[in-house]
Amino acid sequence: MVEQRLGEPGTGVVVTGGASGIGRACCLALAAVGRPVAAWDLDADGADATASACADLGVAAIGAGVDVTDASAVSAAVTKVTDALGSIGGLVHAAGTVRAAIDDVVDLDTWDVVLDVNLRAEAVLVSALLPAFRAAGPGSAIVGIASIEGLIGHGFIPSYVASKHGLIGLTRSFAHRLGSEGIRANAVCPGYIDTPMLAPTIATPEARASFERKIPSGRLGEPDDVARVVRFLLSDEAAYMNGAVVVVDGGVTAVGGQDALGAD
Numbered sequence: 731m732v733e734q735r736l737g738e739p740g741t742g743v744v745v746t747g748g749a750s751g752i753g754r755a756c757c758l759a760l761a762a763v764g765r766p767v768a769a770w771d772l773d774a775d776g777a778d779a780t781a782s783a784c785a786d787l788g789v790a791a792i793g794a795g796v797d798v799t800d801a802s803a804v805s806a807a808v809t810k811v812t813d814a815l816g817s818i819g820g821l822v823h824a825a826g827t828v829r830a831a832i833d834d835v836v837d838l839d840t841w842d843v844v845l846d847v848n849l850r851a852e853a854v855l856v857s858a859l860l861p862a863f864r865a866a867g868p869g870s871a872i873v874g875i876a877s878i879e880g881l882i883g884h885g886f887i888p889s890y891v892a893s894k895h896g897l898i899g900l901t902r903s904f905a906h907r908l909g910s911e912g913i914r915a916n917a918v919c920p921g922y923i924d925t926p927m928l929a930p931t932i933a934t935p936e937a938r939a940s941f942e943r944k945i946p947s948g949r950l951g952e953p954d955d956v957a958r959v960v961r962f963l964l965s966d967e968a969a970y971m972n973g974a975v976v977v978v979d980g981g982v983t984a985v986g987g988q989d990a991l992g993a994d
């Protein structure tokens with residue numbers, strides 16, 4: 731077993747989207763400081779692979795194929811995870827999806843899918859996990875992975891933008907409702923992070939460079955850049971952070987879309 735780090739509550743954390751990208755990086759970052767982890771994803775094999783990598787770091791870990799939009803599947807998975815990991819004191823909702831509205835202004839055909847995964851699922855998850863959080867005692871924490879598109883608009887992905895703005899509202903509502911029980915809720919807004927979700931958008935060197943030009947820090951984000959912030963928000967080091975919206979974007983939103991200084 732790895733040594734638990736000062737400030738880490740030691741309770742288990744459920745991470746959705748745990749098979750890939752930011753969710754997978756969160757699982758590994760948490761396991762590295764001794765927190766038991768459950769990786770949930772539509773991709774059951776990928777979730778198992780993440781859990782196995784976490785177990786190699788010396789923590790209890792379990793992977794599961796879970797569709798986070800399915801309330802009964804989530805409820806069944808909560809029972810299994812509590813049996814496997816003992817107390818559960820954290821949730822990272824990193825499962826997400828994006829659909830573009832190219833021909834029409836609004837992507838009505840896929841609107842519900844995007845809202846269900848990105849937004850409604852966090853309500854489903856928190857509702858199912860609350861009894862476990864309460865049983866774990868004060869110090870549990872929820873982190874929703876929103877996006878800089880939870881703060882600004884984007885004409886080609888209206889459902890995604892709406893879902894991420896909504897996730898910030900849901901986070902603030904949980905902060906208000908659960909704060910007195912010692913349960914915190916915060917949202918993280920990543921910028922452009924090099925994961926399979928972003929891959930089609932940066933497939934050519936020119937496209938990649940056009941993103942990089944907008945980033946004052948001069949590079950795309952890595953999943954681990956986000957995961958370290960998520961880990962902090964789940965820890966007791968962040969005990970007074972509740973309802974916060976934490977931007978992790980290398981400065982993109984701070985400069986309102988201007989080209990970075992020194993960019994070609």
Ligand SMILES: NC(=O)c1ccc[n+]([C@@H]2O[C@H](COP(=O)([O-])OP(=O)(O)OC[C@H]3O[C@@H](n4cnc5c(N)ncnc54)[C@H](O)[C@@H]3O)[C@@H](O)[C@H]2O)c1
Binds near residue numbers: 748772825
């Ligand atoms: N990559 C970026 O640039 C970026 C920027 C801002 C926000 N985000 C957000 O970060 C989160 C993680 O995205 P990522 O970039 O790591 O993408 P990713 O595609 O690598 O990972 C997303 C994971 O979510 C899983 N998933 C999708 N629908 C699911 C469902 N119904 N049930 C369970 N799992 C499901 C997928 O199988 C996948 O493994 C998402 O919420 C995304 O919107 C990403």
